[in-house]
């Protein structure tokens with residue numbers, strides 16, 4: 001269970017003026033295996049919200065809880081929280097260019113080496129990238145790079161997956177395969193937060209929230 005309570009955040013615009021991004025924002029993902037889509041205009045703060053949930057942004061007011069316990073803002077504690085519980089599919093993939101695809105996926109793994117390598121290969125297969133293990137990120141298409149980022153986030157089978165536009169570079173069939181993979185993980189109890197501009201992706205989630213006027217508002221489920 002992951003919750004945000006009374007979150008406030010102010011950013012500084014490039015011209016030096018302050019802008020309130022979040023004001024008394026609340027969020028709760030309670031049921032095991034549940035998923036929520038976060039929609040909102042460009043610049044409304046969706047990525048910032050995911051970064052707070054991931055423990056990557058600690059400069060905010062309010063409380064971030066995991067299973068009821070308030071998270072410390074110490075860098076080491078946040079890093080441990082991320083490693084132990086969170087899989088983050090970032091908007092720009094953030095692959096390491098001097099490492100192979102397999103090595104990039106292993107960056108997301110924890111546990112015994114041989115088991116990790118096997119699971120990394122399994123997840124590459126699940127995202128349709130068997131045979132890509134030794135390639136470098138620079139030779140991948142955008143959609144292939146995105147699928148490597150997905151495999152990296154999922155390989156540790158985290159309790160919570162945070163996904164920033166996770167299928168933005170994918171064709172419909174590949175997107176469907178990724179959404180099916182997400183559903184399989186949800187069936188095992190994994191919780192998902194997906195930032196998306198796509199109604200199709202939002203429809204796959206159990207609930208939809210709109211980030212507007214500095215806070216989250218529930219939306220009726222699209223048909």
Ligand SMILES: Nc1ncnc2c1ncn2[C@@H]1O[C@H](COP(=O)(O)OP(=O)(O)OP(=O)(O)O)[C@@H](O)[C@H]1O
Nearest residue numbers: 011012013021040041042043044045046047048049
């Ligand atoms: N560290 C920062 N310092 C200053 N401004 C920031 C910082 N991080 C984000 N911003 C600004 O905060 C606003 C929200 O950014 P964010 O990336 O969260 O939006 P978004 O809703 O995810 O947008 P998009 O849909 O375009 O990806 C933007 O105007 C961005 O320029």
